[in-house]
Amino acid sequence: MQLVAAIVGPFKSISQPQTVPIEPSVTVFVGMNEAGKTVFLQALEKSDDAVGLAAFDPIEDYPRKDLSAYLREHKQKPSTVTTLTYRLSKGELDELNGALHTNLPVDFEFKIARDYDNKLNMYLAVDEKPVLATLRETAGLSSDTKAALASVVAVRSIPGALAGLSLTEKDKAWLEVIQERVEKARRESVVESEVRDWLQPRVPKFAFFGEYALLPSKVNLADLAERVQQARGLKAQSQRPPVRAAQKQIFPQHLGVLALLRMADISIDDFTKSGGYEPLKARLEAVSIRLTDEIFEFWKQNEDLEVEVDIKTDPEDVAPFNEGPNLYLRIKNRRHRGVSTPFHQRSRGFTWFFSFLVWFDSVQHQLAASDESRDRSVILLLDEPGLNLHALAQADFLRYIDELSRRHQILYTTHSPFMVNSDRLHQVRVVEDRIKTGTVVSDNVTNSDERTIFPLQAALGWSLAQNLFISERNLLVEGPSDLLFLKAMSSVLEAQGRIGLREDVTIVPAGGLDKVITFVALLGASGLKLAVLHDYQGRPEQKLEDLVRQKLVAPKALLDASQFREVSSVGKRGRPTDIEDLLSPSLYLDYFNKAFEKQLDGRRIAEIDLPPGDRILHRIERYLADADIKLRPNGGFNHYSVAAALAGAPPLLVDSETAARFEELFRTINGLLV
Incomplete structure (x- = not known):
């Protein structure tokens, strides 16, 4: 079970409730001293402390400027201080649905709110229809009972619906079980009450560790x-x-x-x-x-x-x-x-x-x-864990955090650039103490004070200093395989006398779309000319759209691969597309077969062998799974290997459609980065 979001406040320096998204494995809170990083973790700890030593106290925890007014209404109407949203793992969801005959969806979430009187309130919605359908199918029930159950819309209504009927012994035994469930339920919806009882002992507890x-x-x-x-x-x-x-x-x-x-x-x-x-x-x-x-x-x-x-x-x-x-x-x-x-x-x-x-x-x-807590997981809250470590020792500690995160969600605070993984900047939440609003926690770095985001800039700068040079004109792509494809195809087209990518454009593989977004947000306003080329998932990327609204990047500078898949409609978004789809399937498969020649043991995969679909990468991965071909232990294949094979021995000629797609792409980029 994972914490996916937390609404905290009013609590100490957090004057107004605010929603903070939480990452599945590690979430990092970055901010200046006294910004309120520790305050946020303390609010979570007091929501459900693993060792039972932390609890909310309005005198100690309520924002002091509003305390007098709040205390007058505390006893009658205690304020909510945290609302936590949780999501079940697939295994937990299957277990719950199997045990209670519910049909909760894969995106099922529920909320737990904690008030200043330390009472807990759980909020969730459960449809009783699947449970009723299962009950109606119980073997051995009489036809009269089944007929009466046909119009029942809630488990609690079953005893009343069967009142006055002449029941068989099987009916009576079955009804006795239903009545026990109804009497035990503490809410109007019996199934909702049972789901709550199932969830309650499994909700993760928080464990806070500080200096x-x-x-x-x-x-x-x-x-x-x-x-x-x-x-x-x-x-x-x-x-x-x-x-x-x-x-x-x-x-x-x-x-x-x-x-x-x-x-x-x-x-x-x-x-x-x-x-x-x-x-x-x-x-x-x-x-x-x-x-x-x-x-x-x-x-x-x-x-x-x-x-x-x-x-x-x-x-x-x-x-x-x-x-x-x-x-x-x-x-x-x-x-x-x-x-x-x-x-x-x-x-x-x-x-x-x-x-x-x-x-x-x-x-x-x-x-x-504890019998009650035996099946619970622990969410670790670490306050400045690498504060006294040398920069290289902090790298060691990040490996330790990665190891812990395999079993526990981890939230930690820092203001050190070496305690931020530069390839996972999407895990970062910035924390600021603003004059009128108090502590603000956000995953949006674009409006943050430059002192607050300095560790992020330093982390990104350290990564860039080790891996690439930044020029005046930069094309940001998601990964190194994109760089290899673009470089190779530019050379092929230029050899044919066609348009390639201009020489003064630096292709920057940022290491994933989240890092592309962070890169633009941090450095887009520094006088550099930037364009972005990314894979298209079939829908606009909201975070990239936000950068346009914040005027950090021009709309025309956001390019996706689908805009160049159909030469007759360049610039228009189409079906889901990766950069690999700009190559003809036969050309990509030719280099795929070369890259994995030894692993395939002489087998050559042709397009006719692949299942249908829009994206060549997905089609190949589905084929490999269906054919039980393992090119790496966790399934799929290394996309970079194919790109490296093409870059190492690019074709002398390519088919006309492939050439036209890349030529239109390079023409567009060259026009943007003049």
């Missing part, structure tokens, strides 16, 4: 035990919100130590028992070794570090460390003959990494131990 949650270098275990005991008592006595009393005793650094002890299967009481030092230390050391090994799968800056755990008393220390045993964490550097230093004095990046692993393991342990 303040780092493990300490030492903690007094007697003091920690007393704090835990007092927190339990205060929590039991406290009214709303119930978690704040416990927070007065247990601070984030204490939670980290408790998590470490839990991982080692040690309770606080174990330290008061005599003769327990060696077993306890052995278990703690085993956990620290395992965690250190996990870190070094991604930490490549210094692999000679290890975490050392010790337990001892120190009567000479200051209170509370002079009473009873203390737990010490130190980092040993084998590169310097095993010299060790207190945990907090070493690399901030390494201590963050270690503390995060301890915390995250604890969160997973708590969810696994």
